[in-house]
Amino acid sequence: MIKTKKDLKNYIYLDRKANFISNRSLKDLINLYLFNDIAFFLLLLRKCEYYKNKSNIISKIIYFYYKIKFKKKSMKLGFTIPENVFGPGLSIPHYGTIVVNSNAKVGANCRIHVCTNIGASGGSSMAPIIGDNVYIGPGAKIYGNVVIGNNNAIAANAAVNKSFEQEGVLIGGVPSKIIGEIDIKKIIKHI
Structure with missing residues (x-):
């Protein structure tokens, strides 16, 4: 903040x-x-x-x-990005729809792509908490009371509705699961 x-x-x-x-x-x-x-x-x-x-x-x-x-x-x-959600080092490489709930919290060095939604689920006010150095691919949906750990990547079009607190993993699919391990420094070049 x-x-x-x-x-x-x-x-x-x-x-x-x-x-x-x-x-x-x-x-x-x-x-x-x-x-x-x-x-x-x-x-x-x-x-x-x-x-x-x-x-x-x-x-x-x-x-x-x-x-x-x-x-x-x-x-x-x-973009629908409220104040005091993203930490320093926010990267948005393209124009396009990005919707973020004001209750969400995202750490430093997030790279977020188009058609992404980070929000609450089912009328709840609980929104995702996303760690530092997280890549969010195009079309990803992250919703509900979930926690995403540091140094992770969320694949394009993933639907993340459960927590992944491990570090260094690639999360993808509908419903989401761990697809493999990843070195986030190869994706987020400035860290």
Whole structure:
């Protein structure tokens, strides 16, 4: 959770690193945020988180401003990602539908693809808790009161409705099961 300016800078830096965005010059960053919608979305997400977590009235006004911009960008890209769910190093490689429940918690260095749903199940408010360094393939559905351990990969179109707390496994299928072992550093290159 982003609470200080230092946290905000760190999250932004790690998100850029996860998306292979360099910090070469001011001109490069201006071009990036004007022409790279996902990079701008991630910046708005982190600014919303920072100002939402502050308690003074000025921060709440600034939060409202960023929230409007964030909502517009979310609708354009097809992302429904609430604040304070993802840890630093979030990577979204493509535009497309991503829906995440506000009660979900996802650790650092998550790489999430299109047509993914992370949500509650059966009217319950319990949502998934996903560890650090997790790859979520296109079309994956993760729902219910489940825990996914660190350094795991969820295959494309998997339906995950039970916990997998082991590390270094590939989870896939409908219903989901462990398909094999995996070295997550081969998939998530920036860690």
